[in-house]
Amino acid sequence: MEFITTKPTSTVYARATWLCRLAWVVLGLGVILRGVIWAQQRSLYLDEANLLRNFTERTYLGLFRNLDYEQYSPPLFSVLVKASIGLFGNNELAVRLVPVLASMLTLGLFFRQTQRWLTPVVAVFALSFLAFGKVFVDYGTVCKQYATDGLAALVLIEAAYYIGRGQFRGREAGVWIALGCLSIWFSMPAVFVLAGIGLWYLQQAWLRRDWTAMGWILGAGLAWLICFGAYYLLLLQTNVESSYLQQYHREMFLAFPPRNPEELQLLLTQLGELINKTVGKTALAAALAVVCFPLGLYQLLKRPHFLTWVLLVPIAACLAASALHYYSLMSRLVLFMLPLVLLVLGWGAQWLGRQHKWAAGVLTLLAVVVLANQQQLRYLGKPFQSDYTNIRSGLELVATHQQPGDAVFAYYNVAPVARYYTQEHTPRLKLSGLFLQEAGQQPSKQDPFTYGLLKLQQQGHRRIWVVYDREDEGPAQLVAVQGKVLARYPVYRGYVLLYKPGAVQPR
Structure with missing residues (x-):
């Protein structure tokens, strides 16, 4: 050979x-x-x-x-x-x-x-x-x-x-x-x-x-x-024939021959x-x-x-x-x-x-x-910076500062990580009042982030923590409209908000 x-x-x-x-x-x-x-x-x-x-x-x-x-x-x-x-x-x-x-x-x-x-x-x-x-x-x-x-x-x-x-x-x-x-x-x-x-x-x-x-x-x-x-x-x-995965990867299938x-x-x-x-x-x-x-x-x-x-x-x-x-x-x-x-x-x-x-x-x-x-x-010589948000540090920050009765909103992109650290990780992170949003919980025509926040507000929580895994200002602006922002803490590639909801109109 x-x-x-x-x-x-x-x-x-x-x-x-x-x-x-x-x-x-x-x-x-x-x-x-x-x-x-x-x-x-x-x-x-x-x-x-x-x-x-x-x-x-x-x-x-x-x-x-x-x-x-x-x-x-x-x-x-x-x-x-x-x-x-x-x-x-x-x-x-x-x-x-x-x-x-x-x-x-x-x-x-x-x-x-x-x-x-x-x-x-x-x-x-x-x-x-x-x-x-x-x-x-x-x-x-x-x-x-x-x-x-x-x-x-x-x-x-x-x-x-x-x-x-x-x-x-x-x-x-x-x-x-x-x-x-x-x-x-x-x-x-x-x-x-x-x-x-x-x-x-x-x-x-x-x-x-x-x-x-x-x-x-x-x-x-x-x-x-x-x-x-x-x-x-x-x-x-099953994965190859999944319409969801085909759509998700649509831009990553080789465009050859180009038409x-x-x-x-x-x-x-x-x-x-x-x-x-x-x-x-x-x-x-x-x-x-x-x-x-x-x-x-x-x-x-x-x-x-x-x-x-x-x-x-x-x-x-x-x-x-x-x-x-x-x-x-x-x-x-x-x-x-x-x-x-x-x-x-x-x-x-x-x-x-x-x-x-x-x-x-x-x-x-x-x-x-x-x-x-x-x-x-x-x-x-310093912490590695990946392409993903440091969600754990946001959750730890909330656990350190939250008060009795506070709710913590982990929307569907954050929820799996929050679940891991509070239910599966050894040792578990002690975090009270945690709401884990599952994908697809909201009505199909409603924004899931907005739906989750409104649901918590309707339950009468006086203070709500929000852990977000992006750097865009959309959630911060939404929270500011719905109540008063009490604190904001940056984390790598994301942030944590604490806000006091305003009056919520009955649905």
Whole structure:
């Protein structure tokens, strides 16, 4: 079997000892950064709270069917998180332990693969983007399956590098049947990576005219298809056919082929967002990606080899599934694919650097500037700022200042997190007079926020606390109209209001 490397790893790093040490430093800092952010125990957000509610309400067997509260999670990931809660308690550290460990292991595997396939300087930069990029750090430290998706992809690629190098027979087929089926139930996007690996094995068997190997490979592939078919029918079909989810992800399905100028603009926006999440949202980052990715793509297709199949096929399969409205390009859902994109970028950058010495210098300078703009190392010394409101701090603030008889309004976007901290978290937050609004409680034509507030006011509460998870002023203005604002407390990406209702007209 043909496996492409730049040079033997020992030779490369013997000639560039300082780059080897720098790569280890980057790896260490990336692991430490994830550990520090995990230890900060930042507030859960809406999807985490809803997902955890499934884990606390269901048995292990119950995790192998569609989840409630508009959530999805691969069953084996769910089992691991539920086990962590059982062992260590229901708290931020326990529920995020599996994703954090997966994120660290992903970084270690990517370190190994960049050493193998990229030149030393390019390897350092590629590793740095994964180690310090916000999307990798953020979603690698929350209780969702995105970090484990990335780990599954790199584990499968690493396994393909070693298994079946000489021949593919019954033992190799057995290993791959087990590994492939487990990975599907552990990470749904693993099926995209398995497609590339299967085609790689088939190509090699065809070139060797090894029909026995081809039979075993096709047998393993058939087992994967059966496994994925069962997975689809049990867990995915309902979500794929959900009109709510189709509408929710409408702008995140790949607009290809574009049929009008609006769809062309959407397509360019979607591709730009992939660049943004991989190397950053700046003109320089876009320039780096626009130059290096097509070059890497061209070089991988010019002489197909191992990386051509295991990098490009999963990317193409994911984009094709998205164009067919089967897979969303929401940034967290394509997290598994971004390390593959980085390897393609690196492949193009190293080819250009070898062809033109001036290009190597320009690319190095460009990568330094882009990386400096995107890195998250500052959070080693201060709380991490994610894209989500710190609802827990708002609830704690209310618990500290509320008086007997006060009501606390948690509207439907805040309610799942409030429920978690007051009913499920260990220890529970003591908060009296809490009203948890369920989605859909209000009449269909009435604003849910307004409806919830009016309902509390009609119950005769003299003071009402409002925890809000946005920075817009709509709720504050509404409260000011309905009564007197007594206090306002800012929280990260939101605020808490205390107000005294005015007279409420009977309905």
